[in-house]
Structures are given as structure tokens and as C-alpha cells.
Amino acid sequence: MYYSSAFKLGKDVCMEMLGIIVIFVAMVALSIPLGKYIAKVYAGEVTFLDRIFHPVEKLIYRFLGVDAMCPMTWKQHLVALLTVNLLWFPLTMFVLMNQNWLPLNPDHIAAMSPDLAFHSTISFITNCFQQHYSGETGMSYFSQIFIMFPLFFLTPAVTMSAMAVVFNALKGRATDKLRNFYYYYVRSILWILLPISFVTAIIFLFNGMPMTLQGAHTFTTLQGDTMYVARGPIAAFESIKMLGLDGGGFFGANSAHPFENPNFFTNMIENIFHMLLPVATVFALGFYLNRKKLAWMIFGVMTLGFILLLIPAMNAELKGNPAITQMGINNSMGNMEGKEIRFGTTASAFWSITATSSMNGAVNCMHDSFMPISGGMQMLGIMVNTLYGGVGTGVLGFFIAIILAVFIGSLMIGRSAQFLGKKVGMREIKITMIITLLHPFLSLVGTALACSFPTLTTPTLNNPGFHGFSEMIYEYASASSADGSGFEGLGDNTPWWNITCGFIILFGRYLPIIGAVAIAGMLAGKQYIGDSAGTIKTDNATFGLLVFSLIFVVTALAFFPALAVGPIAEHFSIVTH
């Protein structure tokens, strides 16, 4: 060979490992100041963007005819939130089913079928962005711009508002007057989402991402084939897609597509965005409530879980497919099926775990072709649902886990349950229980139903045996957690998948938000009694370990039997071959 490849490869892997460490460290280093900034934005304190956005904000309130300083109860807050969000249902449905004659359709893309439009609409208005179509052939520029762009901003802003009102409710005082929904919503978009995505879009432009309204380009390639290249307004699309944890691709291949993710540098930025807002909002909680240790406890538990998923996944991918090693070729680059050269195995495996532990769901490689163990780790990330989690929903999910841990921990030492100076009562615990069990319930019942109607589901599977089962459970877990990634081999554009996933996304999204805001609202209304010597401390490592074990036990009991039939069985089928 040209020169020693073993040495070169070792050096390559070291550099790539360094690359993912840089991604993680940069993400944490950016999250802390961003968290502080978010806390300021929601508390209404002075920030450096006030000059630009204060007048815009005032103008919007005047146009809406609302007094954004007028307090709301938690119920009013939820009603406002759901109205703003659900109004997009009829609008999106209409556009998707009529995009064939609406303007801005240079590639003559057809209208969506009713069931596909139903699924797409629900998945867009809920931040899930699970896609049962391929962007190049399924969405006109009109739909991409007038539906995807606004919803990319709306969906994270809605959950951030829900999160902000929970922060607000947890301030130690007894009140039913919480901050106005419109205030949080407008500020989330103007102060947080718009500026960051705008700056990032410019960085993306200079890395060669297209931003054009011209249709597909036809030309003759070097060896003489005719080629069509689909383009579009991608730079602006991509930055908010990653920042808002929306994750819906402009193209079918999502961030594996060279136009959506042209080089390793853009890959690093996009990967940082996977975790940026979820982690920043955890720190925002600490700054807002002035309980920084609590924020570090949450971040610590999330990171511990994340690393436990990451290590086996990276290990399996770097080792590669033993069945291919047996063929006698040079398998040193690891499992490269479904991965891109410019990212390599290490950064792709890292991305896949960040995409499934945060609820982004954008992929830079095809999860369906991962080794069984790494595929299982991806599923576990989605099943746990709170390791970083979505924008806002990550913190809300963890809040639910904390309430559960406070309850169980207090029972263990024989005290009454108390969190941040408020007594946790029966009603709160009941809601907590329902929300905790909702995600496993939806994912598993969905999969069980899919298995009960094999005539409808088995022809849509892309792989036989255990792996086919994995495709189904991944699909439903991803729907229920609003992650939106998938084992994309699944031929999911059928009425069965569109309708069942649509409903599961709907329940899996709104019930936890409603539950978390309700619990916080009820706690806010209670008398503030402060901590005594006997109260469980929630901001230390012991409590962190308790929360971690509870998350592990709930997930293990609920999901491991299903995982045993899918990825675990597939793994052993390789080992024993």
C-alpha cells in the first residue's frame, strides 16, 4: 500500500474522537451563557437585543389586541397555547392537500393524499416532524416555506412557553396568577429563535448551502449521464430545523444530504444544535429560580444517561459488521452502510445518539442500517425521552421525573413529599403517574396493534425477522416522543401508518405538556412552606442517582421485553452465526 494504513487509521479515529469531544464541550460552553440569557428573556430583564425587538414586540401586542402583562391562570395559559398551536391544523391540512395548484411549485409536485396530509399535519404542528414522504418529491416550495418555516418556529416556541410558565409557577410564592402566554411565546421567537437561526443561516450560506427558489437543475455529468439536482431555500430552513429541534428534512435524506449538511464544520454546528436548546433550558431553570445546583443535577443525570447510550453505540459502529468482515475485505472504517464519508463512522454514531436522546430526529446517516446494538441504543434514547429531550419538553419531562422521585424518596424516609417548598399532593402524583406511563403505553400498544394486523404492516417492512420488528417499534416510539427519526426503510406512507402514528403523536405530545403545566400550576397555588431539615434535598448527587434509577427502572420494565424481541435478539443472531 501507499503508506502504513494501520497507523493512519489510528490517527484518524483519534482526531474524530477529538472532534466529537469538541462538539460536546462547545455545546456545554454555549449552553450556560445561553441559559442565562433565556432566563433573562423570560424574566423580562434587560438584554442586548431589546433595542431591536422591543418595538417589534410592542407592535405585535398592539396588533393582537392583548395586554401581554396581564397575568393568566395555568388553565388560561394552556387554552391560549393550544389555540395558537391547533389553528395550524386546518391551515396545514389545506395547503398540503392543495399544493399542486398553489404557487411556487416549479417541480410540479402533486397534492398529498388525505391520510398522508393528516399524518404530516399532526407531525408538523407538534414538533415531531416525522416524515412519511420525501421532500424532493412530496413538498412544493410553497409548502416548505409557508408551512414548514412558521411551524419550525412555532412548535419550539410553544413548548418553551409551557416550560417558561412552569419556571414561573415554581417561584416560591402562593399565586394563581402566572405570566401571560403571548408574552413568553412572542419573546421565544423574537429573542431566542429568530436571531440565532438567522446568524447560523449566514454561516451555512458560506459553507455552500443553497438558498434559492429555482427548481431542479438538469445537466450532463462528466461520464455522460443526465442528472437532475433538486435545490431549494435550504440555508434558512436548515438552521431553524436544527435549532428548534424540529428535524424535518428538506430532502428525504435529511442532514445526510450534501445540500443540508455539506461538510464536517456544518455537521459540528448542526450537532451542537441537537443539544443546545435542551441543555440551555436546563441551565435557564437554574438561573431563573436561582437554583444552579438543581440545574447541574439535571444536566448530570441527563449526561450520564447519554454517555451510557453513546459508548456501546460507538463501539458497535467502529467495529463494523462481522458478516462483512467475514467476506475478507478491509472493514477498518467500521459500519459504513448508510453513512457519509465526510462525517465518518465516529461522528455519525455520535450524531445518531444525540438525535435520539434529544428529540430532534434529524439524521446524518441512516439508522436502519446501524448495528443492532447501536440501533437499540437509539431506541432507548427515544424511549427514555428525557435525556436532554426536546426544547422545553425535555425540562418538562424531567420535571415530571423529579416529582415522581420526590414522592418515592419521601415515602422511603417517611416524610411528606415536597418540592421547592411546596407540598406535592395526591392530584399531582396521579397526573405524574399517568404522564410517566403514557409514553410506554402509546409506543407499545401501537406496536402490539401493528403486530396484530400483519396483512397491513408486514408488506411495508424493509427488512425481515427481528430487524423488521425493530422498524415498527422504532416508528411508534419516535412518534410518541415527538422525535421524528425513523428506521426509514419502513414503507410508512400507507393509511395504517399515517393514521395510527398521527394519533399517537397527538396524544404523546399534548398530554405531557398539559400534565406538566397543570402540576406546576397546582403547586403554585399552594402555600409556600420552605424547606425544613427533614425535606429531601433535590439538588445533590444522591437525589440525582435516585432520579436516574427511577428513569432506568421505568424504562427497563416497560421497554426491555420489546427490545429483547427486536435489537437484542438480532444482536445474538449475529453472534451465534
Place this chain on the structure above:
Amino acid sequence: MYIAEMYIPAKKKKVKTFIIPSLKLTAVLILLCAVIYPLLVVGIAKTVPSGGDGVTVSYKGQVVGYKDIGQKFTDDKYFWSRPSAVDYNASGSGGSNKGPTNQDYLADVQKRIDTFLVHNPGIKKSDIPVELVTASGSGLDPDISFASATVQVPRIARLRNKTEKKLYELIDKIKERPLFGPEKINVLKLNVALNML
């Protein structure tokens, strides 16, 4: 300072009072996020060298492709690209999504190895890198690895009557090593340079 408490208590609100502001907010959102934001970025895109239309590669004054979009190279006189699940049709994109234990998939890989050996006599099986016989995630991977390029050198040197040394130099020239990222070779750039050699 926490502001909400300084203000008047909430009036009882009916559901209807939420709908008008929400409708207006929908319009505001469309204006801000679907009109102003993308238009600003389009405006800036005009100042970027490619004008926001994607970076193209030309050969003899003709556009022969996009720098970032891989294309099909199956001709023995060119460096081959990686296999593609969508056959490098860039009006679609995607991977094979075949699982690692899928027998059809393993048979495909075996077939690609056999094809490669037929077209590249004298190459040992253990020198074929896995990335050259597995399909990419997008189906449009513009790059190959260093090992995938060098393993094709003997074939191209023979068919094009060039010394292997010259081709190695060419590969070294095209090779890119981004900070932290893996080494990559843009196949289109490599083949254009090969034609000009």
C-alpha cells in the same frame, strides 16, 4: 424583578377571546418567519460567490456537476463513486436502509466485491475498503476515502497509460482533511483533474 404581580388580576376569559389573537398571531408568524426571515437570507445569499444556487463544477466551459452532490462514476476510466441506493438520482435521496443481518443486503455487498475484483485484476480482496462496497446515507455522497481512491489507481493507470506515481500525486492534491473530520476525496474534482492530466 418579577413583574406579573404588579399588574391587574386576570379577568375571567372565555375561549372565544383566545381565537382572535391566535388568528392574528398566525399572520404575524407567517410574515416574520416565512417572508421576512427567508427573504433576508436570500438577500445575503446573493453576495455569496455561488449566489445561493449551489456550487457547480465546470469542465471545458460546461457545468458537469455540483461540488457537494456526488454523481455516478461507473466507467472504468474514472475513479468510481460509492454505491448509491438511489443510483445518484439527485431528484431523490436516501440510503438502502437495509439492516446489518439482512441476507439480501449481504448478498448485494458480496456482489459488489466480486464486480470490483473483475474490473480491478490484481487487487487483493483484503485491500477493498468497506466504504467502497456499501451505500451512503444520502445516495449522493460526493466523496470517497483515501483507501478507496488508491485501490483504484492500478486500474486507472493501466487504462489511461499514466504512471501510478502521477495518480497518487493527483489524489494527494485533491485530498481534503478538515479540522477534526475524516479525510475525504471529492470524486468529481478528482475525475475532472484526471481528465486534465
